[in-house]
Amino acid sequence: MSTVFIALQANEETRPIIDAIEIDNPQAIVNRQPAMVKIDAPGRLVVRRETIEEQLGRSYDLQELQINLITLSGNVDEDEDTLTLSWNE
Amino acid sequence: MPVVSLKEYVGVPRDLVLNFNGKQLVYVSWDNHLLFAAPFLLCLPPETRFGELVDGPLAALVQPDPDAAAIDWTQVEWLKSNEPWTPDFSRSLADNGIGHKDQLRFRTPGLDTLRDAA
Amino acid sequence: MDMKATKKKLGMKERYRILTRDLGWEPGYQSREAVFPYVRYEGIKVHDWDKWEDPFRLTMDAYWKYQAEKERKFYAIIDAHAQNNGHLNLTDARYLSALKIFLQAISPGEYAAHKGFARIGREFPGVGTQVACQMQAIDEIRHAQTQIHAMSNYNRYYDGFHAFADARDRIWYTSVARSFFDDAMAAGPFEFMIAIGFSFEYVLTNLLFVPFMSGAAYNGDMATVTFGFSAQSDEARHMTLGLECIKFMLEQDPDNLPIVQGWIDKWFWRGFRVLGLVSTMMDYMLPKRVMSWREAWEIYGVENGGALFRDLARYGIRPPKGWDDAEKAIDHMSHQIMLGLYQWSFGTCFHSWIPSDDDMAWLAKKYPDTFDKYYRPRWEHIKKLDAAGTPYKNFGLAKLCQCCQLPAVFTEPDDPTLNCHRETVYKGEKYQFCSDGCKDIFENEPEKYIQAWLPMPALFQELNGDIGAWMDWVGLKDGVDNGDYDGSRDQKHFTEWRGQATSNL
Numbered sequence: 210m211s212t213v214f215i216a217l218q219a220n221e222e223t224r225p226i227i228d229a230i231e232i233d234n235p236q237a238i239v240n241r242q243p244a245m246v247k248i249d250a251p252g253r254l255v256v257r258r259e260t261i262e263e264q265l266g267r268s269y270d271l272q273e274l275q276i277n278l279i280t281l282s283g284n285v286d287e288d289e290d291t292l293t294l295s296w297n298e
Numbered sequence: 299m300p301v302v303s304l305k306e307y308v309g310v311p312r313d314l315v316l317n318f319n320g321k322q323l324v325y326v327s328w329d330n331h332l333l334f335a336a337p338f339l340l341c342l343p344p345e346t347r348f349g350e351l352v353d354g355p356l357a358a359l360v361q362p363d364p365d366a367a368a369i370d371w372t373q374v375e376w377l378k379s380n381e382p383w384t385p386d387f388s389r390s391l392a393d394n395g396i397g398h399k400d401q402l403r404f405r406t407p408g409l410d411t412l413r414d415a416a
Numbered sequence: 417m418d419m420k421a422t423k424k425k426l427g428m429k430e431r432y433r434i435l436t437r438d439l440g441w442e443p444g445y446q447s448r449e450a451v452f453p454y455v456r457y458e459g460i461k462v463h464d465w466d467k468w469e470d471p472f473r474l475t476m477d478a479y480w481k482y483q484a485e486k487e488r489k490f491y492a493i494i495d496a497h498a499q500n501n502g503h504l505n506l507t508d509a510r511y512l513s514a515l516k517i518f519l520q521a522i523s524p525g526e527y528a529a530h531k532g533f534a535r536i537g538r539e540f541p542g543v544g545t546q547v548a549c550q551m552q553a554i555d556e557i558r559h560a561q562t563q564i565h566a567m568s569n570y571n572r573y574y575d576g577f578h579a580f581a582d583a584r585d586r587i588w589y590t591s592v593a594r595s596f597f598d599d600a601m602a603a604g605p606f607e608f609m610i611a612i613g614f615s616f617e618y619v620l621t622n623l624l625f626v627p628f629m630s631g632a633a634y635n636g637d638m639a640t641v642t643f644g645f646s647a648q649s650d651e652a653r654h655m656t657l658g659l660e661c662i663k664f665m666l667e668q669d670p671d672n673l674p675i676v677q678g679w680i681d682k683w684f685w686r687g688f689r690v691l692g693l694v695s696t697m698m699d700y701m702l703p704k705r706v707m708s709w710r711e712a713w714e715i716y717g718v719e720n721g722g723a724l725f726r727d728l729a730r731y732g733i734r735p736p737k738g739w740d741d742a743e744k745a746i747d748h749m750s751h752q753i754m755l756g757l758y759q760w761s762f763g764t765c766f767h768s769w770i771p772s773d774d775d776m777a778w779l780a781k782k783y784p785d786t787f788d789k790y791y792r793p794r795w796e797h798i799k800k801l802d803a804a805g806t807p808y809k810n811f812g813l814a815k816l817c818q819c820c821q822l823p824a825v826f827t828e829p830d831d832p833t834l835n836c837h838r839e840t841v842y843k844g845e846k847y848q849f850c851s852d853g854c855k856d857i858f859e860n861e862p863e864k865y866i867q868a869w870l871p872m873p874a875l876f877q878e879l880n881g882d883i884g885a886w887m888d889w890v891g892l893k894d895g896v897d898n899g900d901y902d903g904s905r906d907q908k909h910f911t912e913w914r915g916q917a918t919s920n921l
Contacts, residue, residue, distance in 0.1 A: 211727070276649060304457050312874075333794050336835070338814075341876040414832075
């Protein structure tokens with residue numbers, strides 16, 4: 210199965226986002242590198258607005274991810290509530 | 299294959315020999331001697347005697363290699379355009395059939411100190 | 417008590433439709449063909465432009481909002497970096513060679529990409545594609561600007577940065593990236609999208625940016641880290657645009673497949689050659705290394721690229737033709753290029769040096785099959801020459817590849833002891849190449865590459881081989897910008913100033 214990943218800057222804004230991703234993707238592996246966090250998952254990774262809001266303590270627009278996103282891998286499917294990365298195999 | 303285009307696409311080569319002020323380019327490389335990272339670029343008149351190319355710029359350029367002093371130019375094997383070739387040291391580049399931008403290679407079998415560590 | 421009915425916000429899909437697709441129109445007094453003259457000649461068939469949709473569905477209002485926030489954050493940090501003498505936090509000023517190469521070779525490429533995306537944003541008829549390309553055009557000019565700003569503080573204190581624009585146009589190692597972008601900009605809009613949007617921005621971008629920005633983080637270069645992350649968030653959109661475009665092309669018509677595959681083959685190889693400079697920066701120029709080029713290739717090339725091509729297989733796409741030759745080159749290329757840069761360092765607007773014993777121990781560990789066998793012997797000999805007071809300089813210059821324009825330092829894929837010689841004759845003229853990959857690209861479109869301005873032959877055409885005149889022309893100050901880091905002004909100053917920062921005498 211191919212790995213998808215999302216890489217985010219490591220800062221105060223992304224801490225709750227990374228926590229949320231871990232909660233929603235139990236198979237994900239979080240790699241912490243200087244200034245960057247790379248989250249790998251087998252085949253599919255889902256980022257959920259609701260979970261982020263719970264961690265963050267305020268309402269959140271998924272498009273705000275644009276500010277802290279570094280890179281990603283996989284086909285992107287986004288709507289108001291979720292951003293999904295996946296490979297079709 | 300032609301370049302895909304709306305009108306006829308014609309390129310003008312930039313490195314034609316007539317642009318080199320009476321000289322030509324020739325590339326020379328010593329096989330398996332990669333201390334010299336890439337083939338040498340020499341710019342010489344086509345009337346240059348082949349022996350002058352070897353004794354002059356080529357001998358000077360290969361000096362840094364530990365094998366340089368041991369080269370026996372009478373025994374060296376040559377290639378031109380990657381095919382075995384025998385130069386005439388007494389004749390010019392032109393008379394030797396060394397065209398503009400040709401690649402010459404020479405080999406010194408058994409003499410290859412820096413080729414690889416055993 | 418009044419219950420205020422909450423005004424319904426536009427849903428994401430609806431907002432996107434209103435602010436992109438609904439802003440388009442059918443031309444009334446000119447034909448579609450007259451308004452979009454370049455959209456058919458490449459042979460790509462599109463039946464329905466509305467099928468193209470930006471997965472991020474970014475609209476202009478959101479774009480400006482997020483970009484403005486990134487800019488505010490970026491410049492605040494750049495100011496702080498300058499105010500706090502951030503340059504003194506570098507591990508070592510050798511690191512700056514990586515930045516000098518970046519500024520001279522890559523930053524102008526961002527500007528070139530901007531021009532390219534602005535053009536294709538005009539040439540493509542689909543509104544969604546137009547908007548995404550226009551955003552990317554603005555992103556790319558922003559990248560050029562932020563890179564220049566990020567590095568400008570180093571220009572105050574160190575050599576080699578001052579003439580980056582001239583260096584880009586006139587020097588030899590910079591023509592590699594320059595010709596890459598010139599080639600793309602001289603192509604049609606669909607090829608440009610596959611070349612830059614897909615092959616470079618998707619397949620290869622991580623190999624450029626992630627090691628670079630992590631390298632900056634590891635070596636105390638806050639300015640570049642800040643630039644890197646500010647740009648990378650744009651890159652994620654670029655990657656997505658590239659992937660969407662290739663899927664769109666492949667889904668629109670099966671006839672597009674062979675054309676797209678041909679472009680993937682060409683542009684993977686051209687991009688791989690440009691990344692040669694990055695491999696050297698990673699393995700040799702970062703005093704504190706992140707990982708080896710080989711390790712980066714495993715993650716971002718093999719694993720990520722592999723996943724991508726497995727995904728695209730359903731369209732009939734196969735991995736690029738040069739993939740196997742690329743894999744064979746991974747354990748060799750960084751060493752081959754660094755040895756070249758060192759021996760021609762009289763002609764570089766940055767410093768090189770002989771790797772230290774520690775450096776070589778690391779290289780041997782990361783390249784167990786190749787470093788000690790092939791490259792250590794050369795470095796040790798170079799060390800001897802240096803110690804004897806006859807530091808190695810190769811005034812024989814180099815044969816440049818007609819296609820990628822790198823010095824032909826590469827070896828046969830199956831014999832690392834033999835330089836790779838490839839040549840062809842076209843209309844009576846001989847052309848030389850570093851590899852099968854480059855030769856194939858030439859033979860496919862020879863009229864394009866015969867007109868290449870190759871810097872080293874040009875030296876003999878225009879300046880009669882006068883290296884002093886050449887240095888003046890490219891803005892390189894001899895004895896200052898070039899040569900060995902050991903004994904350089906950069907080394908002297910960095911050591912002095914760091915000392916001053918912690919002593920009062």
